[in-house]
Amino acid sequence: MSKRLEGKIAVVTGGSAGIGAECCKLFASEGAVAIAADMNPPSYEAPGVEFVKLNVTDPDNCKQVVDAIVAKHGKIDVLVNNAGITRDALIQKMTDDLWNAVIDVNLKGVFNMARLIGPLMMEKGSGSIINISSVVGEFGNIGQTNYAASKAGVIGMAKTWAKEFARKGAAVRANAIAPGYIMTDMMKTVPQDLLDKFASLTMLGRLGQPEEIARAALFLASDESSYVTGHVLSVNGGMRL
Numbered sequence: 001m002s003k004r005l006e007g008k009i010a011v012v013t014g015g016s017a018g019i020g021a022e023c024c025k026l027f028a029s030e031g032a033v034a035i036a037a038d039m040n041p042p043s044y045e046a047p048g049v050e051f052v053k054l055n056v057t058d059p060d061n062c063k064q065v066v067d068a069i070v071a072k073h074g075k076i077d078v079l080v081n082n083a084g085i086t087r088d089a090l091i092q093k094m095t096d097d098l099w100n101a102v103i104d105v106n107l108k109g110v111f112n113m114a115r116l117i118g119p120l121m122m123e124k125g126s127g128s129i130i131n132i133s134s135v136v137g138e139f140g141n142i143g144q145t146n147y148a149a150s151k152a153g154v155i156g157m158a159k160t161w162a163k164e165f166a167r168k169g170a171a172v173r174a175n176a177i178a179p180g181y182i183m184t185d186m187m188k189t190v191p192q193d194l195l196d197k198f199a200s201l202t203m204l205g206r207l208g209q210p211e212e213i214a215r216a217a218l219f220l221a222s223d224e225s226s227y228v229t230g231h232v233l234s235v236n237g238g239m240r241l
């Protein structure tokens with residue numbers, strides 16, 4: 001069987017760690033050039049994965065990075081908007097700084113990248129954009145007003161781009177993945193009793209691994225999902241919050 005992303009150029013924001021890192025490694029193993037676009041260098045080395053320094057909150061930096069990738073590789077086929085952060089607090093304690101930090105990375109950063117790359121895909125006639133949302137964007141969560149707003153927002157943006165970028169016959173698809181609780185660095189600050197509670201809220205009785213999200217991203221990135229767009233794929237072990 002031929003590799004599922006042979007010849008594709010895939011940009012994964014936040015590709016240096018966690019879910020983004022597993023996406024990069026899996027995409028590269030399926031024949032893509034995977035570009036880990038991250039503020040920090042990767043925590044791993046893998047053939048086929050390139051690192052570029054990127055802060056998704058900075059529109060000028062996004063433009064420089066996208067221009068450099070297109071100059072080097074000629075195109076971008078896949079964009080995974082994965083870079084994300086949390087800054088949790090109950091709403092009455094949520095400062096403007098906490099709100100702005102999360103919205104800047106998780107929402108504005110996604111906008112910054114898709115505004116540049118979506119039109120390029122449209123011009124090329126094909127592409128796949130994947131926004132990494134969250135079970136929290138679907139159901140809400142105590143202490144996460146900022147995060148829930150950003151993760152619901154990226155679902156709205158994916159659905160909008162599924163319409164906007166598919167105009168004029170372009171086969172550009174846009175989808176979201178809503179992961180449940182996945183064991184990455186992001187979970188390091190969550191107390192064990194809460195993690196156990198989250199596991200008990202899933203039908204499968206466990207938390208997820210970043211590889212399990214990467215496999216869903218591979219499906220949406222590849223032509224195997226050629227008729228899937230404007231969709232939210234929940235990958236959460238059957239979790240209900």
Ligand SMILES: NC(=O)c1ccc[n+]([C@@H]2O[C@H](COP(=O)([O-])OP(=O)(O)OC[C@H]3O[C@@H](n4cnc5c(N)ncnc54)[C@H](O)[C@@H]3O)[C@@H](O)[C@H]2O)c1
Nearest residue numbers: 014017018019038039055056082083084134181182184186
């Ligand atoms: N881990 C989970 O349980 C979980 C659940 C649902 C959704 N998500 C989402 O999945 C995505 C990845 O999460 P993770 O758990 O792998 O996180 P992580 O903290 O392990 O990795 C996030 C990566 O994003 C990078 N990053 C942060 N800010 C950036 C910026 N401004 N510009 C560029 N890169 C930046 C970090 O350097 C890091 O490499 C996030 O959007 C997160 O909200 C995670």
